[in-house]
Amino acid sequence: MKDPAFGKPDQQNSHTGRVSHSNAANHDDDTIDFGFRTVQRGEKARLVRGVFDSVANRYDIMNDVMSGGIHRLWKSAMIDWMAPQPHHKLIDLAGGTGDISLRFLRGGGGEALITDINHAMLEAGRGRRDLQKMAHRLRWAVANAETLPFDDHSADFVTIAFGLRNVTDRQAAINEAYRVLKPGGRFLCLEFSHVQSRPLARLYDSWSFNVLPVMGQMIAGDANSYRYLAESIRQFPTKEVLADMFAEAGFAQIRVRSLSAGIACIHSGWKLD
Template structure:
């Protein structure tokens, strides 16, 4: 009898056991949680805030809606969502990482912003079917082990007529810039991580994980296969990031 081969997946450019990837990812975000926002501002020159603002404008959030912010981490997206849904609505800030969730909770409470919190795995969302009007996920999907499973889970908990928005690093479409982009993200970014967060390895993983993430068309097809309709995407900053959108009709 042939022994069963253990399923593996990528952790950056390294192959690891699929069952261990979540643990490796957790170690990354536990290490960088308290300096995560500072690093985001530094490594994107603040542009990540414009990307997130565009995603929220694209969502067209209305007062009274129920929104799930997956991989919401430090809560910068949830804070804006909470203002839009108002006291009649609800925002659930969800993350698989307890440390990131705690940082987000503390920061939102300091600002007087009230949202709900849930430590969840995007592959197994513990919410009732047809629960949310909008699901947002910013810079989280590439860290998920089984992305198709997560997309299926999102579809289940989204209300009919609801939409999902996924903001994620993607494939640079401005080819002349690729050597400079690779130099910055693969060489300089880990140095910044060491300087600011005292953790070069975590930021090396984050740069590598971008290369292993599905490109724009592949993710679009994955969303369609999960059941989302009217799917589209918007490239931002030449495709460095893309916002994918889909509806449950």
């Protein structure tokens, strides 16, 4: 039995989002990328949780470092594209410290449910004063994006920003987004992408692998976690492959917007029925 996604605001949901037995049986012996490392599929969620346990308290600052502050413009572009209205409800996957939900509410949305597999990230978000002012319109839930503990047809929007690359079974997460959307609902994914310009790509690689880990050590006391984040971007599917994954889940009217010369992309898909 799934839970209603929206109810009493600012309530911590105790579900952790378990992988189904059939999924575990099929994949536990398989391997998958964790940055440039290859690990057992069943280990990736634990390793990702460890990364974000380490960086949770400095995550928002490091987002500015990773993108030179441009992530703020990218997030604003996604919210502008959504054009939320007061009756709209959002489920934000891998919502971490609540930045997307805050922008959704400020942009005119009605209610938001922030989910993340990592409790430390959610606690960092719950401590934000700007979000505390909107507590009556927010809920928080520890949940795995691959197996959401919410009813079908729960939300008008589902979003995931800079989180899908950390998910073990990305197709399962996209399928779950489709399931919990209402008919006529929309899923948007903001994620780092593959730079097309070779000169820019060389500069971007130099920044990612030489500068970012050093900054991670200086600001968050953790170079390895930020090295993983840089590696995970290179392992992420191309925008064309991700669009195909949207289609496989059932989404229609799929659109892709490249941002900042392809450093990031927004994918959008609609659930028509």
